[in-house]
Amino acid sequence: MAYLERTSETMGHGVVAARSVREIADTPQARTQRHGQHHVVFYEGDAAERIYELQDGIVMLYKLLPDGRRQVVEILTRGMIFGTAGGPRYDVSAETLTPVRLAVHERREVDASAVLQSHVAKCLMAQMEGLHEHAMLLGRKSAMERVASYFMRMVPNRGGEGCAGPVSEACDPHDLVLNMTRQEIADYLGLTIETVSRVISELKRRGVIRLERQDRIHVTRVCGLCQLTGIH
Amino acid sequence: MAYLERTSETMGHGVVAARSVREIADTPQARTQRHGQHHVVFYEGDAAERIYELQDGIVMLYKLLPDGRRQVVEILTRGMIFGTAGGPRYDVSAETLTPVRLAVHERREVDASAVLQSHVAKCLMAQMEGLHEHAMLLGRKSAMERVASYFMRMVPNRGGEGCAGPVSEACDPHDLVLNMTRQEIADYLGLTIETVSRVISELKRRGVIRLERQDRIHVTRVCGLCQLTGIH
DNA sequence: CGACATTTTGACCTAATTCAAGCATCGTGG
């Protein structure tokens, strides 16, 4: 557990003390990997020999159809796990969206360690809820609801059910950074790039958001955005 | 099974958790529950106090939006686990599609047992792949591809990638039972009931399937159906 | 048999896609 658990010094936002360690040591336990943006950690179909915990940064998991259609199935943030597999091969590809720091465990290590498995179970239980939510989004929400939900994901204390008060403190503006291209967003939301763009423009038009830059969004009215997610 | 089955069927989606099955026994280990068809094991929003393993039968997990839109997020078969939660409440409702036999574990039992957690981890890793596959279906496949994929799920040794040979032994016909109404299928596939019906009619017209009954399908050409799933 | 529920079919409509330009934005090298 010690190695999967985030140590207090790393809890802060990407502080990183000088320790220019690429691999802390050859601990039989976890080792740490670092990767830059747009690095593919593994491909769908690769032998599933390692399990990863994301210590810092963002990773996306996606699947491809032979004709090139892509679906981003999960977006992972700090503390989440990936690389788990039911069979001998990965069912998705994993690609970094930002520079990342990963804790890496050999599959057999995990198979042999009750502590690790316990941790994996806990993480997967939580992550599964995200997948359920995403299935609802993909199967039943309109383009506007999908984009609004996507933005709300990135607002801390996002109005999950208990967003109640429409004019309360939750209504103050909020800034967020996308870390994804329009194409990646589209592939995550099950839309085309054009539709994503159009919906964003519509949100600007309605005064709900403002674009500081392509990938930096100022949410003028968080509650207004939340109202558009379909969960109210 | 007979007792109290009514209780939780008090309608009102998710609102009140009227379960009172908890007093069956105080077995520290797993106990077994049986339920008939269309029984709701728990509602979205209920306190997540138990984890279930499906020993026999079929269960579906679904989420609802406040306006009534429903998305079936997972269909569970023998050996699969449900009722896991990241937080204190279930994020989905669980309803039986057939009579079922369930192994029930108190949440705290699981929290205290390395063996159980190990088992849960294993199951969730496998089930997660199903959710990924489903996200691909919901986000990127056409109505025809969705229905074809849905039917293929129920063909044993379904052509997952290695379906290669188009005229091989895999091409022989196959019978399957749906266990779901058109509405349930539609809610699983992210379509309307009319679209599901139309696609099924189209498959009949093309001679790929034949309806023995509403819920019994004879797949005349398994390979033909497989070709329509989008994975080739 | 007859009443109800589910499924199918038809006609029409709309949200989202597709195709095709135009625009920003950004990094590079002159």
Place this chain on the structure above:
DNA sequence: CCACGATGCTTGAATTAGGTCAAAATGTCG
């Protein structure tokens, strides 16, 4: 520092897959 491609983003017009609404048909069961 600015011109220049390159890349990614936005916008418009036309198309379409799937949804909606409204019967009709089929199945189910007392």
